[in-house]
Structure formats: C-alpha cells, structure tokens
Amino acid sequence: MTRYTLLLLLLLPLLFSCREEAPSAEEIARHIAQHPVTYTETYIISRNILKEYKDKEGHSSKAVIPLKAKFTAQLNLQKTRQIVVRKEENMVWITLPAPEITLQFSKQSSSNAIYCSDVSRSSFFETGLDAYKDQGRAIILKAILAKNIPLKLQKDAAMTLATLMGEARFKQLDYTIEVKRYSEKDLLKLIVEK
Amino acid sequence: MRRMQENKIDHPNTWKDRYETLKLFIADHFLALIKVAIVLMCFLMFLAILTGNIKSPSSRKDASSSLLDPHKAPPIVKKLQGMTQINGLIEDREVVVSQFKMLNNTPKPVSIHMQVTGTLAIGVNLQKRTRKWIELVADTLILHLPGIEILTPDPECLDREKEKTLIQSGSWNGNELSAIRQRGVCVLKRQSIAEDSCFVIAEREVRKQLLSLIKSYGYKYGKVLFSGTLQERPLIAHYPEGAIPNDYNFYDNSAGEHMIFYKNGTILSYSDQIPYEHIYNLAEFTTLSFPANTNLHLLKAEGKGYILKINNPNANIKMPETQQYINYVHSDKEMHKQLKKMMQSLSQKLFYNIPCNIIETDTNGEVVIDYSKL
Numbered sequence: 001m002t003r004y005t006l007l008l009l010l011l012l013p014l015l016f017s018c019r020e021e022a023p024s025a026e027e028i029a030r031h032i033a034q035h036p037v038t039y040t041e042t043y044i045i046s047r048n049i050l051k052e053y054k055d056k057e058g059h060s061s062k063a064v065i066p067l068k069a070k071f072t073a074q075l076n077l078q079k080t081r082q083i084v085v086r087k088e089e090n091m092v093w094i095t096l097p098a099p100e101i102t103l104q105f106s107k108q109s110s111s112n113a114i115y116c117s118d119v120s121r122s123s124f125f126e127t128g129l130d131a132y133k134d135q136g137r138a139i140i141l142k143a144i145l146a147k148n149i150p151l152k153l154q155k156d157a158a159m160t161l162a163t164l165m166g167e168a169r170f171k172q173l174d175y176t177i178e179v180k181r182y183s184e185k186d187l188l189k190l191i192v193e194k
Numbered sequence: 195m196r197r198m199q200e201n202k203i204d205h206p207n208t209w210k211d212r213y214e215t216l217k218l219f220i221a222d223h224f225l226a227l228i229k230v231a232i233v234l235m236c237f238l239m240f241l242a243i244l245t246g247n248i249k250s251p252s253s254r255k256d257a258s259s260s261l262l263d264p265h266k267a268p269p270i271v272k273k274l275q276g277m278t279q280i281n282g283l284i285e286d287r288e289v290v291v292s293q294f295k296m297l298n299n300t301p302k303p304v305s306i307h308m309q310v311t312g313t314l315a316i317g318v319n320l321q322k323r324t325r326k327w328i329e330l331v332a333d334t335l336i337l338h339l340p341g342i343e344i345l346t347p348d349p350e351c352l353d354r355e356k357e358k359t360l361i362q363s364g365s366w367n368g369n370e371l372s373a374i375r376q377r378g379v380c381v382l383k384r385q386s387i388a389e390d391s392c393f394v395i396a397e398r399e400v401r402k403q404l405l406s407l408i409k410s411y412g413y414k415y416g417k418v419l420f421s422g423t424l425q426e427r428p429l430i431a432h433y434p435e436g437a438i439p440n441d442y443n444f445y446d447n448s449a450g451e452h453m454i455f456y457k458n459g460t461i462l463s464y465s466d467q468i469p470y471e472h473i474y475n476l477a478e479f480t481t482l483s484f485p486a487n488t489n490l491h492l493l494k495a496e497g498k499g500y501i502l503k504i505n506n507p508n509a510n511i512k513m514p515e516t517q518q519y520i521n522y523v524h525s526d527k528e529m530h531k532q533l534k535k536m537m538q539s540l541s542q543k544l545f546y547n548i549p550c551n552i553i554e555t556d557t558n559g560e561v562v563i564d565y566s567k568l
Contacts, residue, residue: 043284
C-alpha cells in the first residue's frame with residue numbers, strides 16, 4: 001500500500017504540471033508580439049482644384065490643378081509596448097496601438113494643370129502654385145478622413161487576434177478587443193507629413 | 195528486496211522512518227521507476243503529437259505534399275483559400291475628361307470638360323491562382339500567385355454622385371456623355387498604370403502583407419512569386435470599343451496605340467482630349483522644337499515593345515497614314531540623339547520606371563524600345 005501511495009505522490013506533481021495555467025497579461029502581450037502581422041493600407045489620392053479666371057472683357061476661363069498625395073496607414077502588432085493588455089480574473093481587454101499614418105504630397109507644377117480654354121498659363125498662375133498648397137492639403141485631408149482607414153485596419157487586426165487567442169493556452173480566458181474610433185482631430189494628430 | 199527485508203521497518207510512525215522507507219523504496223525500485231517515467235514521457239509526447247502541438251519529422255515531410263489536401267491543409271492555406279483578392283494599392287482619383295466636336299454651323303469646335311471621380315483597387319486576384327499555388331520547400335513557404343492587376347470592375351469604379359461638369363459649350367446628348375464617362379474610366383486606368391509605378395507599389399505592398407502573414411503563422415521563411423513579367427503586363431490601358439466617338443478617329447484603333455501631340459513645348463489646344471498625364475510630362479523630356487502640328491506617336495510594336503513615330507501631316511489632326519511619317523530620326527544626328535534621350539525618359543515615366551534599351555531600326559525613322567533585352 002505504502003508503495004502505491006509513494007508512486008502516486010510522485011505522479012501527482014507530474015500530472016499537475018501538465019495542466020496549463022491561464023496566461024498573464026504580459027504573456028498575452030508577448031504572444032501577440034510573436035506574430036509579426038502588419039496591416040497596411042496604401043492610397044494614392046488625387047484631387048483637383050478649380051481655378052477660374054476672368055479677363056478684362058469679362059470672358060471666363062478655367063484651369064484645373066491636379067494635386068496628388070500618397071497616403072499610408074500601418075498597424076503593427078509587433079509593437080508590444082503599444083498594445084495595452086488588461087486582465088481581471090478571466091477577463092482580458094486588449095487595446096490596439098494607434099496606426100502610423102504618413103502622407104506625402106507630390107510636387108506641384110504648373111505644367112500639370114489642365115486648361116479648359118485657350119488662355120496662356122501666365123494669366124492663371126501669376127502668383128505661383130504655392131498659393132494653392134493649403135487649399136490642396138485641406139481637400140486631400142478631407143478625402144482621407146472620409147475613408148476611416150484606421151477603423152478598417154483595427155478591425156482586420158482584431159480578426160487576427162481572435163484567431164491567435166483561440167489557441168489552446170489562451171482559450172481559457174474571455175477577451176475583449178477594444179477598437180478605437182478616432183475623431184477627426186485625433187486623426188489629424190496621427191498624420192505625419194513627409 | 196533483500197536489503198529492504200533486512201532493514202524492514204514495520205510501522206513507520208515518525209517522519210524519519212517515512213524518509214527511510216522512501217529511500218529504501220527508491221533504491222530497490224530505481225530501474226522500475228525510470229521505466230515508468232520513460233513510458234509516461236512517451237505517452238505525453240504521443241498526446242502532444244496527436245493534438246498537433248508538436249510535429250513529428252514525418253508529419254513535417256508530409257505537410258509539403260498535403261498542403262492542399264482539404265483535410266490536412268494548414269491554417270494559412272485555409273486563410274488564403276478564404277480570400278478572393280488582396281489589395282496592394284487603392285487609387286482614388288479625380289480626372290478631367292475633355293471632348294471636342296465640330297458643329298456644322300460653327301467655325302470653332304465646341305467642348306465639354308467633365309471631372310469624374312473613381313476608385314481603383316490594384317492588387318492580386320486570388321481566384322485566378324493555379325492548382326499548385328502553394329508549396330513548402332524546407333523551411334520556406336512559397337506562394338505562386340497571378341500577376342498584379344486592376345481589381346475593380348469598370349462599371350463600379352466611377353462615382354457618379356461626384357461627377358462634375360467644369361465647362362461646357364454646345365449641347366451634348368446622353369450617348370455622348372456616356373462615352374465621355376467610359377473614357378474617364380480609361381483615363382483613370384491609364385494614370386494608374388502609367389504614373390507613379392502604381393503596379394510596382396501594389397506588388398510591393400501585396401508581397402509585404404503576405405510575408406507578414408506567412409511569418410505570423412510560424413513559418414521561418416516565405417517567398418511570394420507573381421506570374422507574368424513586367425513586359426507581359428498591360429502597359430497601356432486600352433480604350434474599349436465605342437468609347438471614342440467616330441469623328442475623333444485618331445483614337446479609333448485597337449492596336450493599343452497612344453497619341454501624344456506636341457507643338458514647340460506647349461500643348462495643342464485641340465488635342466486636349468487625350469489624357470493629360472502624358473502631355474504634361476513631355477516638356478520635361480525634350481528641348482527639341484518641332485514644326486507646327488507635329489505629332490509624336492507612340493504605338494505598340496508586335497513583340498518589340500513600343501515605337502515612336504513622328505508625324506507632320508501639315509494639315510488637320512487626323513489619324514496619320516504610314517506614308518506620312520517623316521524621317522526626322524535619320525535626317526539629323528543631333529535630333530536622333532535627343533529623341534533617343536527623350537524616349538528613354540518617356541519609357542521610364544510611362545512604363546513603371548523600368549530601365550530599357552533602345553535599339554534603332556533603319557525603316558520609317560522609327561525608334562524602337564526593346565523590352566526583350568531586359
């Protein structure tokens with residue numbers, strides 16, 4: 001009898017060691033970072049500014065100045081420091097990092113303009129194209145904000161996280177992935193112009 | 195056993211006695227305990243292999259051949275099989291389409307300049323993949339994918355609500371406006387293909403996304419290959435049949451031609467109806483002066499890339515006849531040199547910035563860009 005008791009005593013710790021403990025918040029963050037998924041959305045946005053010109057005789061002419069920008073939004077799950085994981089008992093909240101957004105405007109040139117009538121270029125661009133820079137920037141930013149790209153990226157990332165957390169050890173917990181809706185103001189702060 | 199019997203403690207009441215008993219038990223059953231431990235470990239490993247946490251060498255070998263087996267396919271295959279397309283780049287553009295027409299009772303042509311807005315997704319259509327689109331070679335997962343293309347179907351790419359007429363003279367009927375819209379789609383495509391090396395950017399982005407995905411599924415290395423070389427991909431968007439009205443017959447051909455009109459460094463006002471992106475760059479390419487109404491004509495050569503032809507009909511702008519080409523190229527060495535330079539710049543601007551060789555032909559004053567040597 002004593003022998004069996006001893007054998008059981010030896011086996012019990014072994015059996016208990018096989019049962020996995022629920023992961024801590026740090027472990028969850030590390031687990032996410034081990035899967036280097038990057039979500040990227042790249043856009044080329046082109047918008048036109050319409051410039052109207054009236055000559056001395058009152059004839060109206062128009063020119064279109066095309067403006068173009070490359071816009072890239074990226075959400076990187078590898079950046080552990082930016083992923084916030086909170087855990088209370090069996091509940092886990094994961095907040096995704098803010099996307100990195102870069103915006104690059106193409107150089108403007110008066111030769112890019114389209115003339116809707118036979119008027120010499122000098123009539124239109126006596127002040128140079130710099131005068132349209134701010135106007136163009138505002139138009140392009142408006143187009144970007146309308147697309148709500150950060151939300152789309154966060155949703156894609158959340159889908160992947162749901163798969164990652166479905167793995168055996170992490171399955172025991174209940175997860176909430178927090179997707180942040182960025183206001184126009186917040187988004188403008190995130191945009192880095194190159 | 196004998197030793198245990200000799201030192202038998204009948205009633206191990208104290209902790210010391212229990213310790214002594216354990217010591218004796220271990221000493222006597224040492225081999226048996228090791229056997230039990232080995233059996234237990236084997237059992238646990240078997241369980242781990244069974245649940246998929248550890249892969250045996252044989253199963254790793256099998257994985258390569260069973261990647262596409264519906265029952266054994268790994269998660270990444272299932273994930274990719276569930277996807278229909280991957281967007282590399284999204285083009286959101288406003289373009290201006292201009293159209294001119296001559297009316298019988300007016301000396302000057304009437305015109306309409308319409309701004310159309312459209313969105314094109316450029317990427318890879320995963321539905322076009324071949325049977326053996328995925329393979330595992332050692333530690334590398336290789337994806338064989340179809341080439342990069344414009345994914346948005348033609349009718350869906352234009353946003354009719356944002357359509358705007360900038361300037362208009364004369365009256366334009368529904369059919370004419372519909373033709374202009376169709377040409378708007380072409381202009382959008384043309385810009386996407388020709389400007390900014392959009393296909394190259396899209397390819398780079400799709401590759402980046404897929405490699406990131408491959409790594410996230412635990413594969414050490416990944417490789418993404420696209421079918422079709424740059425030469426095989428469409429360099430110039432073709433106008434669909436009926437998109438160009440018959441009275442502008444210089445567009446009316448199906449050979450993938452592209453017309454560029456150029457006059458002493460400025461744009462010919464009557465030729466505004468061609469996509470402007472190819473015009474405005476032209477001044478950057480050359481300082482050459484051409485006689486009035488000289489057209490530069492770029493057309494696709496059969497199997498040889500693109501041919502530049504120079505045409506001076508000294509008349510109205512019409513579809514140039516072959517015999518009307520004037521041999522500028524060989525009449526002046528300096529001009530020949532300049533033209534070659536210009537073609538080099540043109541090809542770099544228009545065709546993905548890929549380097550190309552220019553070879554010369556001695557017929558019809560053509561300069562041929564040879565893509566076959568790339």
